[in-house]
Amino acid sequence: MKTAIVRHILVKDKDLAEQLKQKIKSGSDFAQIAKAHSTCNSAQRGGELGEVKKGQLVPVIDRLVFSGAERVLHGPIKSQFGFHLLEIKFRMEF
Template identity: 75%
Template sequence: MSTAIVRHILVKDIAQAEALKQKLKNGADFAKLAKQHSICNSANRGGELGEVKKGQLVPVIDKLVFSAPEKVLQGPVKSKFGYHLLEVKFRMGSLR
């Protein structure tokens, strides 16, 4: 079973997601931005989702988590919850 350590920021608006992505690219602290802006319950943990199993997240995010390169900022990605910026910190287990 594949698992991954993931962190993300969830916002309702694409423009806000793009602005936060630019701040992150310019060196802003991911955890600090997540605490300030994310509407997910993970915000109080700096956006940390912790260890997630394949199939545990909404399909569009799950697919990204288990295919995107590690330690590379992804997004904004739209789901039914809003717009996600996410980073796979580490992946374990078989990927295919």
């Protein structure tokens, strides 16, 4: 079984997602940005989704989580919920 430790930020606007990505890349704290801007329930945990299993997330995000580079800020990625910024902390396979 594949699992990953992931954190993310969800916003409705692509331009805002791009702005937040640049702030994080410039050294702003991911968790603080998530708490201030993310519309996901994970915002109160600094964007931490915790451990997720393959197939647990919406398909476009799930594919990225289990194939994208680890420890890289990905996005914005569009889903039916809005635009995501995503960091895959690491993946495991049991």
